[in-house]
Amino acid sequence: MHEPTESINLLSSLGINLSSGQLTTLAIALFVATYAMILLEKYVHRTVAALLGACAVMITGLLTPDMAWASIDFNTIFLLFGMMNIVNVLSRSGFFDLVARRALVLTRGEPARVLWIFSLLTALFSAFLDNVTTVLFMAPVVMTVVLRLGLKPMPYLIAVILSSNTGGTATLVGDPPNIIIGSVAGKGFGEFLTNVAPYALVATVAGIGLMHLLMRRRGDLNSDISAERLRLALTDDTPLKTNPLLMKQALGVFAVTLLLFMIGHPLGLEAGLIALTTSTFLMLIADLTPVELFEQVEWTTLLFFMGLFVVVGALEHVGVFTMVATSLTDIIGGNVGSGILLVGFASALISGFVDNIPFTISMASVLRELQTTFGPSMDPLWWALSLGACLGGNLTLIGASANIVVSDIAAREGHPISFGGFMRYGTPVSLITTTIALGLFYITHTLMN
Template structure:
């Protein structure tokens, strides 16, 4: 009996194979690294190439040269992150249409009394607190529009305050199991619970948060970002403005109810097998069902450029993972560590911070967590400090560059939509000094405590 055609058809060949080019593993690795560097260079040249176009060009090149097949490229995309972003963007857009952010902005202006320093500290601390118990992407989707509204009405430059929100979201998210994706990965692979993160990571993340805000305060003061340009009479008028804000109470109640349910599910979903992305996609879709809104109009407000940027970058980084770059780096680190846990804290922590600043920390954390799990089989609980070093490095390192963490890109696109584009170099002038200080401080303190306590 003749087998069906689809069973006997030859396997799909890549373009290089069709042309008779058979590349060795080392050649594939060099090619993957080269394409990543070229993609990153295009992202840096944001004046000439939009970062979404750069990421998509990199993703196309990865598939054209045969590093990944289209199916493998599709599989390298972290759809948990994509679904989370898409779902929360829709919920936040509905909240915006209901007038919720205008109400919050007015209350916030009264609370800060129009003082730039109070704006910086209050919004940064609120962002850090929310990011510890929600995921930090959800937090910035909620906070960034409010910050833009407040600071523009006060006559301040929005970009430094938005950067402060980004930094606080990443440092605050470091503190708990649910605050940042690397922690969720570590908790899952290592079998660590919410309480263990509170004990072993939260103290250092908390110190990093306060020091980071203080450093941002100093940078903004030196650059004149804390000087208000509004006249006292104008400021007083803003603070005492009692003109009614146009709202849709029914829509606001629906959106807030769904938002609250989403947050609760974020807290309890992971242990029962519900990932954050699935939760956000499901609850946002239910909101579309009950709200009297056109999905077409709502989807026009989705930051598609952000979603496509992440998808392209996931594919480019997926090629590095596929050819074994991350595995080799992680294996080399493990070999260098040997049995010295103190040295391991420094190597794992600082290398994770540096790498996470320039590539997405999710695939790196997955690779490194796999290596640490193997190490755990021979060393047992003695190597637990390496898990916490990985957490501190991967999460805090996301503040090094504009593409270091999901929250950075999301805020950048919100800023651009509001007419305040955030450049790569502009971000690094503020964020990189803060990131370096907080990484060194958190990992240095953790290393010191380990040496003192054993």
């Protein structure tokens, strides 16, 4: 556990000096209070809640401002910021309107087809891109399609979120926890395809199927659109306002960005740096000013993550994650089967309520030490961590980056996704898909070996 911070802060100036144990309790209390405010979104905006929590962490001296700044994962922030700008240029070029119109014809106006087509596309894209990029691309298209069909956007946008997280589980580049695991454990793209992708595929299909059942039960697959309105929607030949040159520029930069995502890690290029660089280059060649683009950046999302990183950073600094991970290690010992279940389900549960990036960093360090002691036989625990951390992101609205990004897009368009509304769909899907994936993984690596 880290030593208490010795810098001057409000508590020390009042003559209050807390022990290490008391600092740990304070960090947990501030996290719980912040999370409670996020839950009370009707009264407190989640970005305000996260920033208040971050301020409290610094005021009480759990972290100095410099330490708080260092606790922010700027790879994630740069990735979000860069991809938001690229997607904004694509939007200005008319690309999303064009894709939405063609996708609408493909669905034939049937709600179930809308659900399955867009969910499968989202999962596929998320496997080979990062899932935040995918939802930035897919959410506006889905929003346009469902509104034209007279459907409620919320469940369809939630389906996009769930599919992005399950699809992103499949590969090294699909979800941030996998990137961390690949880096710490030295695992490559092919190893993820072999050891994780099959279970992620099953989880994806099961998740969409369960989402279908939930939406049908709640009437979300019923459309009251008239036959004439449907005909007009499917045969709409109104000229689209597009900018072909801008579209080509944006798609070209987008393609280069995706290519660099695939090959950048071995070259020492993090996804956030790639996105920041290519989006800046796009601003250079496009006939748009930064002011025009920055007006469309989801600043509330970026600030929410920055505040939450600071609050979670306080937990990490006082050793909460290390204590949890160490306790798991003591229970696991050298039993791979127990390790798969404990690491997998604990990771899923914790990742549903704490951003999975700092937890994965802490747990990956513990698994590396465990593997040093027990050798290659502990390899399955890396894949259990991947499945748990990624699929657990569907448990709540703040479980993964993609969830927050889509939520803010929906709120901006006047169709907010509430915390409770998300859990009505996301929680059962997360519980069942995680259980299926980890169960199959457990059977494969214990009972069959």
